[in-house]
Amino acid sequence: MLEETIQRTKAYYCLECGICTGSCPVSRYHPDFSPRLMVERALLRPDGPSLDDREVWSCLTCGTCSARCPSLVDYNEFTRATRVAARAEGTAGIDTHAGTMIAFMELQTNAAGERDLSWIAADVRTSRKGKVLFFTGCLPYFGVVFRDYGVDTVGMANSTIRLMNAAGVRPVVSCGERCCGHDPYWTGDARTMKTLARRNLEMIKESGAQKVVFACPECYVMFKLVYPKYFGVLGFDVAHVTEFLAPRVAAGKLRFAEREGVVTYHDPCRLGRYAGVYDEPRELLAAVPGLELVEMPRARAEALCCGSSAWVSCTRVNKQIQLERLAEAADTGASTLVTGCPKCNIHLACAAKDGDLEKKIEIKFVTDVMAEALGS
Ligand code: SF4
Numbered sequence: 616m617l618e619e620t621i622q623r624t625k626a627y628y629c630l631e632c633g634i635c636t637g638s639c640p641v642s643r644y645h646p647d648f649s650p651r652l653m654v655e656r657a658l659l660r661p662d663g664p665s666l667d668d669r670e671v672w673s674c675l676t677c678g679t680c681s682a683r684c685p686s687l688v689d690y691n692e693f694t695r696a697t698r699v700a701a702r703a704e705g706t707a708g709i710d711t712h713a714g715t716m717i718a719f720m721e722l723q724t725n726a727a728g729e730r731d732l733s734w735i736a737a738d739v740r741t742s743r744k745g746k747v748l749f750f751t752g753c754l755p756y757f758g759v760v761f762r763d764y765g766v767d768t769v770g771m772a773n774s775t776i777r778l779m780n781a782a783g784v785r786p787v788v789s790c791g792e793r794c795c796g797h798d799p800y801w802t803g804d805a806r807t808m809k810t811l812a813r814r815n816l817e818m819i820k821e822s823g824a825q826k827v828v829f830a831c832p833e834c835y836v837m838f839k840l841v842y843p844k845y846f847g848v849l850g851f852d853v854a855h856v857t858e859f860l861a862p863r864v865a866a867g868k869l870r871f872a873e874r875e876g877v878v879t880y881h882d883p884c885r886l887g888r889y890a891g892v893y894d895e896p897r898e899l900l901a902a903v904p905g906l907e908l909v910e911m912p913r914a915r916a917e918a919l920c921c922g923s924s925a926w927v928s929c930t931r932v933n934k935q936i937q938l939e940r941l942a943e944a945a946d947t948g949a950s951t952l953v954t955g956c957p958k959c960n961i962h963l964a965c966a967a968k969d970g971d972l973e974k975k976i977e978i979k980f981v982t983d984v985m986a987e988a989l990g991s
């Protein structure tokens with residue numbers, strides 16, 4: 616298995632230059648973590664690395680190292696494949712929230728049962744069938760868990776629909792939806808991901824949708840990059856909500872009222888480095904009169920990760936990365952850090968609460984900012 620992973624991820628071409636380790640946010644705070652050494656160890660022991668090694672679970676799969684590697688080693692896929700092998704050996708290392716977040720995703724593989732849609736706000740309009748579907752992902756469920764952190768993911772889903780309505784679209788929201796499988800996939804459980812994906816693809820086919828819109832970049836990249844690898848051409852278009860809205864805003868279909876303030880934008884790893892969506896969130900923020908967008912030193916492809924991924928680990932190292940990002944945002948002079956990902960919002964808001972930074976910088980999801988500025 617490992618030999619095949621080494622070939623597929625181009626690990627054989629590693630120059631041992633160490634650019635990956637030098638770029639890695641985890642290595643900065645965790646001296647024992649080195650992507651270069653992980654690759655080297657695998658090359659020296661192609662029969663299998665030390666899979667009981669906890670280091671494989673420390674990677675954020677943020678893609679910074681892969682983006683900078685001169686040999687184009689796909690370290691994200693290297694990590695994922697190593698986790699598949701580690702799982703097979705019974706060494707899965709999922710630590711956060713006592714494993715309940717991942718367990719809740721696994722529970723959704725059940726064919727029976729429908730999602731409760733009572734979270735949909737009374738003022739937004741949705742459909743049962745139609746050309747555009749809004750894939751809500753786990754937002755309605757995260758709301759229950761993270762309300763105490765001041766993160767309203769149900770509100771994020773509703774503000775997304777509100778903006779789609781303002782653009783003249785009444786999206787399908789389906790009770791047959793399941794988790795996209797991102798977190799099981801990145802923790803080495805492709806089987807759960809495939810079961811969830813099949814149910815989602817059947818649901819979308821039945822809805823008649825030709826375009827699927829996502830608020831969560833993780834759901835988005837699963838449909839854009841991962842599902843096609845397993846299921847071929849999907850037969851419908853996909854778009855992050857910022858991609859869906861930006862051309863409609865440019866065409867004058869949505870108008871925003873004046874909102875004074877200075878904001879900075881955090882590029883999520885999945886939306887940025889994975890999917891290459893950098894301009895559209897910024898175009899939306901620029902469309903609000905009076906709102907000033909200032910950039911952090913590390914933006915776009917250079918953006919620092921929010922410090923957590925797939926509910927794998929939440930250690931001192933993760934928190935230090937998050938506090939570093941919050942400090943970078945606050946240093947711009949912005950009063951609000953706008954995220955393009957609900958999960959980045961959760962992780963950064965949690966760190967802000969722990970670090971007593973809530974008064975220094977507010978963290979908001981992009982559709983919340985935009986919906987608040989809608990035409991009032
Ligand atoms: S950046 Fe690429 S070539 Fe350099 S050590 Fe890391 S994996 Fe090897």
Ligand code: SF4
Binds near residue numbers: 639650679
């Ligand atoms: S993907 Fe990110 S966290 Fe993982 S080794 Fe590369 S730079 Fe470090």
